């Protein structure tokens with residue numbers, strides 16, 4: 001059995017609190033997670049005489065899983081004898097798919113209605129952990145194995161991007177609770193437990209959070225505005241053309257000159273390809289002025305706090321079926337009040 005306690009002699013943590021006040025808000029972000037209860041769709045099908053490979057529906061984990069589902073999609077659909085390929089979508093999933101295709105020798109053209117910084121991917125927090133990516137009772141063991149394989153591949157790939165160039169870094173998370181924590185980030189018998197690093201349960205005298213149960217673990221963080229800018233540059237430098245274009249229906253997709261098409265349109269896939277399962281799960285974020293001394297994350301009943309270099313991200317709303325991109329003042333006030341109750345009560 002693993003010893004989850006801190007090593008004897010480790011000094012207690014005295015983390016600096018976040019200053020939560022309305023005057024410190026620099027912006028409010030609203031985004032729609034592309035959620036499918038049965039999980040992401042990575043599937044190959046025929047579109048007339050073309051090959052269409054779907055790669056969408058990653059819910060709250062599309063930044064995390066992007067490289068992994070891209071690998072599955074490219075394995076399914078890329079044929080080196082037909083190197084001209086189209087990628088629909090220029091979010092995290094489309095960009096990772098384009099890069100893996102280029103690494104296999106493909107000549108890629110990306111078509112997208114919106115480019116970074118105007119994609120859902122730009123809004124994401126983004127913690128490297130596939131949270132809220134499916135409803136457990138709607139998935140099969142085969143899907144969960146695929147999900148794990150995708151996560152494992154992406155976990156390694158992101159490690160190769162750690163550093164300032166891509167805005168990927170390691171950070172410590174603190175899960176705060178009033179009861180013992182058993183299932184988050186992963187239960188002991190969940191295969192995903194293999195991707196949890198440096199997990200420890202802290203005793204009350206080992207931390208300064210106002211909660212009796214605190215679990216620490218490390219994850220990578222992806223500073224999405226920087227990461228996506230860099231990924232877009234990478235695909236262009238490797239020869240991709242990016243065409244700004246909105247597709248109204250499948251016939252327009254079928255008319256493209258490329259014979260292999262990767263569909264990475266996120267939530268847009270619902271309307272474009274008639275997928276009635278995909279729904280938005282709206283998330284609202286209050287971004288506060290950066291606090292360079294806050295280089296950790298918290299997750300709890302009140303939502304989450306990500307201590308990013310470009311701002312303190314306060315979030316935690318999961319509103320299924322909500323399409324509006326207008327922020328709700330009540331939701332933002334709730335996120336602010338919940339986090340204020342934590343950080344104002346941190347012991348010195």
Ligand SMILES: Cc1cc2nc3c(=O)[nH]c(=O)nc-3n(C[C@H](O)[C@H](O)[C@H](O)COP(=O)(O)OP(=O)(O)OC[C@H]3O[C@@H](n4cnc5c(N)ncnc54)[C@H](O)[C@@H]3O)c2cc1C
Pocket residue numbers: 030031032033034056057058059060061062063064065088089090091092093094111112113114115119120121122123124125126127128129130245246247248264265266267268269272282283284285315
């Ligand atoms: C508040 C919030 C917090 C999140 N936090 C995290 C996190 O911590 N970690 C994590 O891993 N994930 C997180 N996510 C989830 C993550 O943002 C998504 O899963 C991910 O962005 C999906 O990427 P994508 O490339 O599929 O979609 P998008 O980024 O939406 O890109 C879709 C692309 O397709 C294009 N497109 C769509 N329809 C059409 C059309 N008809 N014609 C032409 N182009 C089209 C769009 O213009 C865009 O370029 C969060 C999301 C939100 C909203």
